[in-house]
Amino acid sequence: MLQLFRNFFKSKLGIAFTLGFLALIAIAFASSDVASSGSFGGVSGGDRVAVVGxxxxxxxxxxxxVTNAFNNMRQQNPTLTMDAFVSQGGADQVFEQMLQRTAVAEYARKYGLRAGQRLVDSEIIQSGSFNGPDGSFDQDMFRAVLQRQGLTEAAVRSDLAAGLLAQQLTRPVGFGATMPRSIAQRYAALQGESRKGTIAIIPSMAFAPKDDPTDKQVQEYYSQNKQNYIRPERRVIRYTTFGPDAVGDVPAPTDAQIKARYERDADQYAASESREFTQLVLPTEAAAKAVLDEVNNGSSLAxxxxSKGLETTSVGPVTQSELAQNASAAVAQAAFAVDRGTIAKPARGGLGWYLLRVDSVKSTPARSLDQVRGEISDTLAAEQQRAALVDLSTKIEDEVDSGRSLAEIAKERDLTLQSTKPLTAEGNVYGTPGEKAPEVLNRxxxxxxxxxxxxxxxxxVDPGKTFLIFEAQEITPSAAAPLKDIREQVVAAWRRHEGSVKAKEASQRIMKRLADGKSFREAMAAEKTTLPPADSIDMSRDEIARGGQVPPILALFFSMAEDTTKRLEAPGDNGWFVAQLDTITPGKLDDDDPSIGQVRTQLGQLVGDEYLEQFVKAVEKQIGTERNSAAIKAVKDQLTGANNRLN
Incomplete structure (x- = not known):
């Protein structure tokens, strides 16, 4: 469940990210209105979990x-609980990364590196989490977010400065790391390697108990495997929508309003002319005149x-003002001074000297107020209705902010309330495959x-047309399903588990027979339980790579030594694999094969990761760290609610 989290923190990008921006993760969540875990009780805020330098x-x-890392993971896995996050090592991963980041920052300060106020300011602004409606940084929003999260500006700036120091120190460590070509060639040749052997599956269900388990056995299995039965958080969303109908009839535009709009947009209704051109741009005036002479002597512009290695382009339809903006006033004046089919005299523009041939001319006569009265009236009416709708939405938003309930708002305005079925965070109706949340709720x-x-x-929902008022009417937290609801499912899993234990014993017996010289068929047939036949394997690394995700048993098969036998547990208590590798045929590769360079680049990145990891460990050792195990445990217990369960 947390593999993506672990892999991310192990990568070079992950280390740099964690060293530099744990604070920004927190801020980003705060500015996204993700609810914080509230005040931190049970452990004094003055207690420390570690001292680094x-x-x-x-x-x-x-x-x-830890809370912010957990929230981040829940964006990808809504069923994740804090219990699962902590038990699977998420909190420990965060703790180790905090130690690393702090140690590297201490080391950087020790040797004179600095992260000034302007650099920290730049990082805060570039995060984009505090931009106002105009898209620029909003200082008031920044401070409000910090206050909402119980953070001080000084603490956040200090945290960001530490991250920036860590980045300055770590980025050069793995830069330019390379692997010798001879080693890269050996690794590249592995892609052509082929292997022969046998793989058998010993299924759990072949050994599963036939009798029903006792209630005690079911309860014990359920208690030990609750994490396998986590239901996602579900929410019933109550909502209503309103649109133009909610504002009723809007007064029709007056003659004065129509006239004012006509005068404001006078250019739109004035006579106009647009033209289409064939255009050629040349570097000098002499070159442009030479081309014009050729055309006048019978050649086409194209x-x-x-003949000069150039191409013409089509332009338009454009007005004179548009062409002046795109090229230059001189070009536009020349182009609109000649008739259709004529090439204008060369004129200088932004890209060079322009030759323009007029291909078409479209003249639009002026339109009087009476001619466009209806058009303007419709436009104004639509604008006024939208404005009234926006005013209504603003009023409702003020009421929401003041604490009025959704039911009160809907009743006052005769709006119809609707409630969804329980939904998951992905927008699915819980327990009904294929059924989705109403489309109006998507955003x-x-x-x-x-x-x-x-x-x-x-x-x-639809800008200027449809608004949505909604609330979480009922919240069912993510938790393990009650045993009474899933007893049959748990019993089936118990059977698989018990069968897996027996299948493991069978795999041990089969491997012993193989070691004693029996053939695979003989070793399998000696079992009293009927087993599926083994599969003969004859394939290359290239073949399994082309297949996409490599099954774990094939990954094991291609990591074994020749003439060896190994076993592997199948996922989900479904049984055990037994793999026997008979022969390995090495791949062949020419010295100039391009794959060698590709593999060398990839290995160089891994070497850089190793350098960085070793560097950080050395820094931690030199700076020195002290851990407060009791405080660490207290934090975990507080986050998972263990303290409450004990009381």
Whole structure:
């Protein structure tokens, strides 16, 4: 479940990211209205989980980073619980990364590196998490977000500065790392390697108990494997929509309004002319005149351009003002001074000297106020209705902010309330495959799964046309399904598990017979239980690579030594594999094969990762770290609710 998380933190990009931007993760979540875990109780905020050099890492800081990492993972896996995150090592991963980042920052300061205020300012602004409606950084929003999360600006800036110091120090470490060509060639040749052998599956169900388990056995198995039965968080969303009908009849535009709009847009209704051209741009005036002479002597503009290695392009339809903006006023004046079919005299523009042939001319006569009165009236009416709708939405938003309930708002305006079936964060109806949330909620689902229960919000569904008011009416947290609801499923899993234990014993017996010289068929046939026949394997690394994701048993098969036998547990308690490798045929590769260079580049990246990992470990050792195991455990217990379960 956390493999992506682990792999990300192990990569060079992941290390750099974690060393530099744990604080920005927190800020980004805060600015996205992801609810924080609340005040950190049970462990004093002054307690520390570690001391790195001269820097103390407090319990509150550790708790915040774990919570934000957990929230980040839940964006990809909505069924993830804090219990699962902590038990599978997520909190430990965050803790180790905090130690690394702090140690590297301490080391950087020790040797004179600095991260000034302007650099920190730049990182905050570039994060984009605090941009206002105009798209630029909003200082008030920044401070409001920090206040909402219980953070001080000084603490955030200090955290960002530490991350920037770590980046300055770590980026050069793995830069330019390479692997010798001879080693890269050996690895590249492996792609052509082929192997022969045998793979057998010993299925669990062949050994599964036939009798029903006792209630105690079912309960024990369920208790030990609750994480396999986690149901996702479900929410019932109550909502209503409103559009133009909600504002009723809007007064028709007056004659004065229509006249004012006509005068404002006078250029739009004035007489106009647009033209289409064939264009050729040349570097000098002399070159342009030479081409014009060729055309005047019977050549076409396209042919004259081609003889000089150039091509003509089509332009338009454009007005004179548009052409002046795109080329220059001189070009536009020349192009609009000649008749259709004529080439204008050369004129200088932004790209060089322009030759333009007029291909078509379209003249549009002026339109009087009476001619466009209806058009303007319709436009104004639509604008006024949209404005009234926006005013209504603003008023409703103010009511929502003041604490009015969705039911009160809907009743006052005679809006129809609807409630969804329980939904998952992905927008699926829980327990009904293929059924989705109403389309009108698509853009609001992410927010709906971040809101508190009974706290409505307003969203614009179709800009200027349709608005949505919605709330989380009922929230069912992610948790293991009650045993009574899934007893048959648990019993089936118990049978597989018990069968897997017996299948493992059978695989041990089969491997012993193979070691004693029996053939694969003889070793399998000696079992009292009927087993599926083994498969003969004859394939190359290239073949399994082309197949996409490599099954674990084939990955094992291609990592074994020749004339050996190994076993591997199948996923989901489904049985055990036994693999026997008979022969390995090495691949052949020419010295100039391009794949050698590709493999060398990939290996160089891995070497850089190793350099960086070793460097960080050496820094940690030199700076020195002290861990407070009791405080670390207290933070985990607080986050998972273990303290409450014990009380």
């Amino acid at each position: 001269d820097t103390k890492i407090g319990t509150a800081e550790y708790s915040m980073n 042919a004259a351009a081609k 609001a689902l992410t927010t709906a799964f971040q809101m508190q229960e009974g706290k409505p919000q307003l969203a614009e």
